[in-house]
Amino acid sequence: MTARTARGAAAATLAAALITGVAACSNPAGGASGGASGADSAVVGIATEPESLSPLLGYGKDGNSKIFDGLLTHDADMKLKPALAESLPQVSADGLTYTFKLRPGVKFSDGVPFSAQDVVFTYRTILDARTNNASKSELDAVAGVEALGEDGVVFTLKYPYAPFAERTVLPIAPEHIAGRQDVNSGDFTTRPVGTGPYLLTGWSKGEKLSFKANPGYWGGEPAVKKFTMAVVKDDDVRATRLRSGELDAAVLPPNLARGFAKDATRRTYAAKTFDYRNVTLPTAHPVTGDVAVRQALDIAVDRGAMVDKLLEGAGKPAFGPVPTGSPWFTAGTERTFDPARAAQILDAAGWKTGGDGVRAKDGVRATFPLWYTSGDKIRQDHALAFASDAKKVGIEVRTEAGTWEVIEPRMKTDAVLAGGGSPADPDFDQYQLLTSSLGGDGFNNMARYANPTVDAALLDGRRSGDPAARRAAYDTVQRELVKNPGYVFLTHIDHLYVVNDTWDGPATQVEPHDHGLGTGPWWNIETWKPKQK
Structure with missing residues (x-):
């Protein structure tokens, strides 16, 4: 999501990893070296983990959550493109209404169809005073959200909030699950169900989050079938575990990333950020x-x-x-x-x-x-x-x-x-x-x-x-x-990432301060393909 600039080509190569802690636990995916658990799996590390995986509480609000989708998402150049919406919104001349037509045929990972009511439920719940979402003020402009049948949604704003479309990358939660439990403490906060390319299969707090490809994903089942995010805060440990083969990718400070510069089996990616x-x-x-x-x-x-x-x-x-x-x-x-x-x-x-x-x-x-x-x-x-x-x-x-x-x-x-x-x-x-x-x-x-x-x-x-x-x-x-x-x-x-050179597809976007779960070269992991040998 956001990025910095580097001084010269060498700095640009080393410019991407300063904050996104990428590390693994001692064999987080149970795999061996050279691709922590096989050609169709990836293990990356993060320095911190979220308190919750519920978008109603703020998780994934900037997009790229992997479990969920928003109405819109970003492409590689950070331009908005449709996701759960089938096109960009129609905006009224006064800038006070945004109308979305929803993508047909989308289902949540439990098989229940996605509908306009899920969008209405998500935004109304976030704005509810009883919801413990620290980012609630980001939706201050929203006066109301209404369903237009099963496949349309209209937002009404209090004032012409210029970047509102950017806010609609916010993930959509399923009303049939999240709406039946306490929004702040229910099981959905740690056992989420979404429309995204991956399903959460396990979360060991302080250790790792494990995902598997969603076979019913509307964008097509990902080629990377298993995806693990290991939680390790220490930069040196992260580098050591990358070198040992326990990790497929890691965010590293420049001095540690430099140690992989001559490693022909890995590539270093530099991301511009606003961090x-x-x-x-x-x-x-x-x-x-x-x-x-x-x-x-x-x-x-x-x-x-x-x-x-x-x-x-x-x-x-x-x-x-x-x-x-x-x-x-x-x-x-x-x-x-x-x-x-x-x-x-x-x-x-x-x-x-x-x-x-x-x-x-x-x-x-x-x-x-x-x-x-x-x-x-x-x-x-x-x-x-x-x-x-x-x-x-x-x-x-x-x-x-x-x-x-x-x-x-x-x-x-x-x-x-x-x-x-x-x-x-x-x-x-x-x-x-x-x-x-x-x-x-x-x-x-x-x-x-x-x-x-x-x-x-x-x-x-x-x-x-x-x-x-x-x-x-x-x-x-x-x-x-x-x-x-x-x-x-x-x-x-600038953020630096060192990644095993075994896939086609890794790339970086302009990144924000928050990174790890939603950013890094794996922001588009659902599109990666194993390299042909």
Whole structure:
């Protein structure tokens, strides 16, 4: 789904794996080396797993879920194309209604026919206040959804939400199963039934998810009959298991991917992404809540060095959620590395350097913790580099590692080495990241950033159908982040994947931050064919 750029051909080759943890458990598919379980099977690794496999709770909302389909999907160039709909929607002149004609003959994997009522059920359930879907605000524009017989659906919007069609890649759930149980805790959350190319055959939490080809898939039964996603967080372990033959594919950081560069039996794929790494600056903390500290940190970090040394060129400096190569990027919002100017800002704001080199103001020392997730070397390296740069201007950053279970309760006051990014539309990432209405709502707006000008611009960008007005709105957001950063954006990261060269078909798309289950060279695994020897 989203992607980054690399510096030069070598960087592009190494540019795809920094976050999507790809690893396996000790023989996840029970197979041997060279194609973990045979010519018609594939084993890949992921760093994390979802809490639920229910699209009603947010699973697969960006598409490529493999178990489910949306009304639309993306092709290799990230252009929308029909899936459960037989064509792209008809849109009214005022942009307030989207009408879909559904593909005939589609069945869920249990044999029950798919119908318009399943679409209505899915969207209405997600929008229900009782449904625990953290991405509910993404459908804020929807005023209603109605079935037009068995094979048609019409959405009515509150305002002309320009990227609405992109939202309809959201997977459709079967009402006859999911509608008969508790949406938040029923069996469907771990035993899903969909219309997609694969069926879930097993899920060992923390170890692996196993799938088999859906023989009744409307697009034709996949040639890859068994598909396993193994859950391994550690980058080094992932590389070791790929080399030993336990994995057919893995996402790896550049330094580990380089070790496979001369391996004639494997290929390296580089994916462009919108995936960024940033540091949250919680407003509730007496240090990170000070605008002067935010401004100073924003220009005290050497983003170029992070790209060159931590990513080995597989990425680019980040100055906000929008990559510099995107048509939505606002020129002039790049931040120049300037530690001398950062020191001047802190001096002027009353943060004076103490005998130990750490600044203080009104009895408050300029120190705060920065958490990163255990086992994620890319986040660890970014956290340490950020702390080193901050120290040079008199701010003490104490790096800490932990699981998300440890980190999440601390996010109100403690900084986090976080990430995000979505290529489909600026609204998809920026609204949840920056609107004050979602401050403290789980992983939405983790810094609890509150800026009335940004709030207004985000609404303008979301609710306008005029491309020029939307452009102006997102320009405003990016300029405001220069004046008052709620986050220090560090790098946009390219993703690197190393894959056994035994299939025809693997390819990459532009990728978002979220990856693993739905992205990587296996985004189109249902179309892969074994190479002819």
